[in-house]
Amino acid sequence: MNEPMDFLIWTRGTAFDIAVTIFVIGVILRLFEIISLGRKQNLAEPKGTEFGPGMRTIFTRSIPDPGTFRRQPLTVVTGYLFHIGLFVGLFLFVPHIELFRATFGFGWPGLPNPIVDAATVLAIIGLLAGLWHRLMNPVMRKISSGEDWLVWTLTFLPILTGYLAYHRMVNPYPLILGLHVLSVEALLIAFPFTKLMHTFTVFLSRWYNGAMSGRRGVES
Amino acid sequence: MAENNTLGDSLRRHGVSRRGFLKFCTATASLMALPPSMVPAIAAALEKARRPSVIWLSFQECTGCTESLTRSHSPSVESLIFDHISLDYHHTLQAAAGEAAEAAREAAMHENKGNYILVVDGSIPLGNPGYSTIAGISNLQMLEETAKDAAAIVAVGTCAAFGGLPQANPNPTGAVSVSDIIKNKPIINVSGCPPIPTVITGVLAHFLTFGTIPELDQYNRPKVFYGQSIHDRCYRRPFYDKGLFAETFDDEGAKAGWCLYKLGCKGPMTYNACATTKWNQGTSWPVESGHGCLGCSEPRFWDAGGFYNALSVPISDNSQTVAFAAAAGLVLGAAAAGLNYKTKDEAQKAHANVTVDDLEKTS
Numbered sequence: 310m311n312e313p314m315d316f317l318i319w320t321r322g323t324a325f326d327i328a329v330t331i332f333v334i335g336v337i338l339r340l341f342e343i344i345s346l347g348r349k350q351n352l353a354e355p356k357g358t359e360f361g362p363g364m365r366t367i368f369t370r371s372i373p374d375p376g377t378f379r380r381q382p383l384t385v386v387t388g389y390l391f392h393i394g395l396f397v398g399l400f401l402f403v404p405h406i407e408l409f410r411a412t413f414g415f416g417w418p419g420l421p422n423p424i425v426d427a428a429t430v431l432a433i434i435g436l437l438a439g440l441w442h443r444l445m446n447p448v449m450r451k452i453s454s455g456e457d458w459l460v461w462t463l464t465f466l467p468i469l470t471g472y473l474a475y476h477r478m479v480n481p482y483p484l485i486l487g488l489h490v491l492s493v494e495a496l497l498i499a500f501p502f503t504k505l506m507h508t509f510t511v512f513l514s515r516w517y518n519g520a521m522s523g524r525r526g527v528e529s
Numbered sequence: 530m531a532e533n534n535t536l537g538d539s540l541r542r543h544g545v546s547r548r549g550f551l552k553f554c555t556a557t558a559s560l561m562a563l564p565p566s567m568v569p570a571i572a573a574a575l576e577k578a579r580r581p582s583v584i585w586l587s588f589q590e591c592t593g594c595t596e597s598l599t600r601s602h603s604p605s606v607e608s609l610i611f612d613h614i615s616l617d618y619h620h621t622l623q624a625a626a627g628e629a630a631e632a633a634r635e636a637a638m639h640e641n642k643g644n645y646i647l648v649v650d651g652s653i654p655l656g657n658p659g660y661s662t663i664a665g666i667s668n669l670q671m672l673e674e675t676a677k678d679a680a681a682i683v684a685v686g687t688c689a690a691f692g693g694l695p696q697a698n699p700n701p702t703g704a705v706s707v708s709d710i711i712k713n714k715p716i717i718n719v720s721g722c723p724p725i726p727t728v729i730t731g732v733l734a735h736f737l738t739f740g741t742i743p744e745l746d747q748y749n750r751p752k753v754f755y756g757q758s759i760h761d762r763c764y765r766r767p768f769y770d771k772g773l774f775a776e777t778f779d780d781e782g783a784k785a786g787w788c789l790y791k792l793g794c795k796g797p798m799t800y801n802a803c804a805t806t807k808w809n810q811g812t813s814w815p816v817e818s819g820h821g822c823l824g825c826s827e828p829r830f831w832d833a834g835g836f837y838n839a840l841s842v843p844i845s846d847n848s849q850t851v852a853f854a855a856a857a858g859l860v861l862g863a864a865a866a867g868l869n870y871k872t873k874d875e876a877q878k879a880h881a882n883v884t885v886d887d888l889e890k891t892s
Contacts, residue, residue, distance in 0.1 A: 312828060313747075314798075314827055314828045314829050314833065315828070315829065317798070317833070318829055318832060318833055318834075318844060321833075321834060321843050321844045322843065322844040322845050323845075325843045325844075325845065325847065325850075326843075326845050326847075326850050329847060329850050329851060329854060330850060330853070330854040330857075332854075333850075333851055333854035333855050333858055334854050334855075334857050334858040334861065335858075336858070337855060337858030337859060337861075337862050338858055338861050338862045338865060340862070341858075341859075341861075341862025341863065341865055341866045342862070342865050342866070342869065344866075345865065345866035345869040345870060346869050346873075347873075350877070403772055403774065403790070403791070404790070404839060404840065404841035405841065407790075407791055407839035407841050407842055408839075408841045408842055408843070408847075411838065411839075411842040411843070411847060411848065412847045412848050412851055413848065413851075414848065419772055420772060421770070421771050421772035422769070422770045422771070422772060423770065477758070477760075477761065481746075481747065481800070482758060482760075482797060482798050483798050483827070486797075486798065486840075
């Protein structure tokens, strides 16, 4: 394991298999768990419908309400910056699309590298600003748990190593590419057991929020 | 064989002009990234160099490295340089056979004790000595014997440098590289499958000129030739950056000379001089001829994923892993859901209505 190429081959082979297996089993298991448990039965008389408000909330929550934006503009802006940057870097970078194509049998067009590069820088800035906010804001610091710091690190490392690998800033290249793959594997393994699951549950939980408010006849 | 003629004498006898010789020295200097001021020094050193004895051992190999070398820009000055080292032992190229051949090796070792250059191509099997023998001598024994009094060792080709194809999974012969066995001698790895001819001769020229080993990278490869990746020096790199890729070997992108990343080019992880030195007298090189780099100068290139899969594609069958994991996840998920429904059902059955009066009674 002292040779970078051995390391790269291991991360692209055995380690990837292990990480993907844990990730896929974990995510499916947790989704089944969450969906089958549902919400506690509400015995009160309904004041409105569930479905419509639930569906509407899935979309309306994508736009921050003016009150939140005024109180926490940084959270909103860096949140968007990071999530859009991550989306572009993860799903529109051609080598990543090739990985999805090899896995699922279909791909989609990517973006030119300078655009992906810029998006990645935005994601890094977004994450760093988020970290700064978490450290500096006394309330944020108090409500941050060990899991929050872990999840931040696990998200930051793949983006950072990916950026370093793309710009070939670390020699030899197989070492930094291997570190990039390894950091993604760490993320995949932790994914189902941490708040990273929000990637899959975000729209589901928005529906629940909207549906619960709808049933009570209030705006969500 | 090894007369005391200098290289200069020898070149003149073969009708190489002073001008031609200096041109070669200049080319060598630029090849080795040395300043032009070094050209006279190279010329002087090569001029005076006595033909050093070279013993070339071939173990588990395909003779591709020798084939590459013998096609080196023939009949250029590079090949003359090679003619003018004293190649005292080489299976394929020597006239002698059998015991006479082995006697030539032993004589060269004896006469040039501590001064000869040992060139090795091919890997060494450790599994069973009988897998590869020469004149009844196992590869391991011959290497240890010949390496003992060598001034330096040049491991030519990926097999000798890293184990190469014989070492590919599952490595049936227990093949290892030269540096896995010899620890107390300077070893220069000239990897590639095969290596670029000019790179082999360039390394020997460096040794003749300076009497020292060139600056090496972490894999003991000369930095002048292996210091930069194929990707960084590739003339198709702008297409990679623009996101223009050939999707198949005969589509419009391939015809327009776009990047071959999606077709499995391993250029980003491969360090070699192909993109600058090129092959066949500078005619072309794999990527220029429309095929991705295989990464042949890197350790374990044979096990580093399919040649026609992009570098970002995992080595094992990822879709199979995902399918199996998803099936397992569905079974476990269904079981968990079943338990949850049961719990909820029981809770619902145990549910009793409580009125305000009931609460008042109990309090």
